[in-house]
Amino acid sequence: ELKVEQNPLFLSMQEGKNYTIYCNYSTTSDRLYWYRQDPGKSLESLFVLLSNGAVKQEGRLMASLDTKARLSTLHITAAVHDLSATYFCAVDGGKLIFGQGTELSVKP
Amino acid sequence: SQTIHQWPATLVQPVGSPLSLECTVEGTSNPNLYWYRQAAGRGLQLLFYSVGIGQISSEVPQNLSASRPQDRQFILSSKKLLLSDSGFYLCAWGGLANYNEQFFGPGTRLTVL
Numbered sequence: 001e002l003k004v005e006q007n008p009l010f011l012s013m014q015e016g017k018n019y020t021i022y023c024n025y026s027t028t029s030d031r032l033y034w035y036r037q038d039p040g041k042s043l044e045s046l047f048v049l050l051s052n053g054a055v056k057q058e059g060r061l062m063a064s065l066d067t068k069a070r071l072s073t074l075h076i077t078a079a080v081h082d083l084s085a086t087y088f089c090a091v092d093g094g095k096l097i098f099g100q101g102t103e104l105s106v107k108p
Numbered sequence: 109s110q111t112i113h114q115w116p117a118t119l120v121q122p123v124g125s126p127l128s129l130e131c132t133v134e135g136t137s138n139p140n141l142y143w144y145r146q147a148a149g150r151g152l153q154l155l156f157y158s159v160g161i162g163q164i165s166s167e168v169p170q171n172l173s174a175s176r177p178q179d180r181q182f183i184l185s186s187k188k189l190l191l192s193d194s195g196f197y198l199c200a201w202g203g204l205a206n207y208n209e210q211f212f213g214p215g216t217r218l219t220v221l
Contacts, residue, residue: 031207031208033208033209033210035212040217041214041215042198042212042213042214042215043152043198043200043212044212045209045210045211048207048209050207086150088152090210092207092208094208095154095157095167095208096154096208096210098151098152100150100151101150101151103150
């Protein structure tokens, strides 16, 4: 059974700092997705990673995938308040299996 | 471009009452459709998915059911709601390419009292 674990589950950052969210999964997959959820809202697709070594960047966020390590990272550079949200990774095992989410709070 | 609609946006229902949530997709044909529930605490639970009209796969045995009467319409139903059915219900569509990226609707927040 495919399991997906994110860490940390809660992250409080200061503006301007860098940090990384980790997404580990238990069985082979080379497709992984990152989503963002604002409080009370739905999920918004951020990144689609489809192969080992894939790297995608959008603004202050960069996602990467290492299928051999079964690990994806979401790196935040010079955080700003607007990045405060919950971030989910989802691994494609035929169906999407979601991590628990990482609640990010960026404080001035 | 594709859009996905859900209604109602918010619903408060008594225990034992019926439920019908609707999801429609525009701008694509023969999408894969999904119902998820997000309880307090963030985790997403896949409830049902459908790859075509009348084709429903259930992921979790419970008092909910789903139907797909038309290509771009997906309905979630219950005959008698339980307190534990409260949550945020999200419909999603996918199958745009040969990978499984899914796009989520705005959601329905259901409170069962």
